[in-house]
Amino acid sequence: MNLSEIAYRRVVVKLGTSVLTSGSLKLDKAHLVELARQMACLMEAGVEVVLCTSGAIAAGKEHLGYPVLPDTMANKQMLAAVGQSQLILAWSKLFSIYDLNVGQLLLTGADLQDRERYLNARDSLNALLANGIIPIINENDAVATTEIKVGDNDNLSARAALLCDADLLILLTDQKGLFDADPRNNPNAKLITEVVNIDDSLRKLAGGSVSGLGTGGMSTKLEAADAARRAGVDVVIASGHHHDVIQKVVCSAAIGTHFTALENPLESRKQWILVGSTVSGTVILDLGAITAVTNKGKSLLPTGVIDIKGEFERGDTVELTDTAGKVFAKGICRYSAKDLCLIAGKHSDSIESELGYDYGAVVVHRNDMVVL
Known part of the structure; x- marks a missing residue:
């Protein structure tokens, strides 16, 4: 990687379930290796990386042999508890190849709604980064109820970007970015490469999750992008299977949909009002x-x-x-x-x-x- 091309120094990478599974029912280990390699290259080049990863429930189902269970909150929490350990183990092994350590942060909406807990989470995240450790963030689905959940990792990743004062949020998904029509139904749909203003007409373009495996569709990515850009963070929505996508986006390559940060970002207290409270x-x-x-x-x-x-x-x-x-x-x-x-x-x-x-x-x- 050419160091002179690097445009960002602190990056949050959000990986959706569809990216981690490549549309299958289990984690695509080969693709995880490739994603870890890209993030490790960034770390070696002096870029600080925060990973917000989905996939706990998918990993739990895989580890337990895809049990047929009633669709209850308790069973979802059980699968998340099993899968979260498998997920962090997988990432830990992958990053250890590059002599990188990881630290796990499991959060709920309640952790971000209380101002003191919000600041504690921020301090923990910054301490990990200061010591060259890759923070791996996920929602604490094993204990979170509907009332205290953030609800999706798109918005959780935006909160993480605010917590650590990142300058770029990368939302990787199963689509190339935001289109002017649904590309699954309209072959003439065109990719929107640059977004300066998020308005109601843009929100109407957002569709649901393609795979059905994750909780976030394009609408939650717009919400996350809007929150992050208000805090001065650039946002890119791109395909998680584009070759070297993470490295290329950090070097400002024209990939996916880019959301320009607002010129006057909100100060810390207003950031919390916007996304934490x-x-x-x-x-x-x-x-x-x-x-x-x-x-x-x-x-x-x-x-x-x-x-x-x-x-x-x-x-x-x-x-x-x-x-x-x-x-x-x-x-x-x-x-x-x-x-x-x-x-x-x-x-x-x-x-x-x-x-x-x-x-x-x-x-x-x-x-x-x-x-x-």
Whole structure:
């Protein structure tokens, strides 16, 4: 690899189940060897690599001889527990060929929703990188329930990119990238090579998982790309079977679909609001408040609140929407739902007389808000 061609120095590589199995029911060990070789070459060239790997349940099924089991949460967790050990063992053996050590980080959504645990995960990830160890990240499916799951490794990999301040996220899948139509049904579909803005029309192009083995389709990759690029991370969606794909993408080769990072990335606290915190409720705004929040860089005042949905406490994250339900922002609310019901539509100077106390003049401060 030509060192002068390397465009990125800290990279998160996300491998989907369809890439790891090559569309079969078991891990494609030969392809895993090739992927490990590419990442090892990057490490030798001075690029720090974080691996976000799917495939635990597929590995568990393979190791147990494909048992026929009821489709229950407990059985999925059992397969993940068995498969995760096989997955990390496989990667450990492969990277040991290149005298590289790996460290496993199993995360759930709950680990990222709590600010302190989020920072602890970040410190662990950075410590591994500082010592030349490849962090291998997966969702902790053996203990995660629906309520605390991130849900897919596309979004988990975006969170990993934010945690370690990566400058590139590579999402490898069974497609060459994002197309302007479904390539499985339309032979004239064209690859979209560059994306500057992710809008509703682009989201409509996203389809589901081809193989049915993974939990993430193209729509989750768009969500992940949007979150990462807002934090200043370039994103590439590409085929995991393209020759030397990881190395070529790191050297800025024209492969797959490239999502350009925003010029002014969010600071750390807002990154957590965007991808780490759980939304506990909804605050519905009038048109004036929406304009003030989205176009004028203002905080949300109680006078602009029309209605509240959900039960949330002071300090919880809420979505800010219009009356049709379109989400414009996320932020940390300074008043509970109960309090906000009493002061909605009123001027800030009447908060204390309504509640008997106040936590300031704003409902969601600009510094605690991410405009979407």
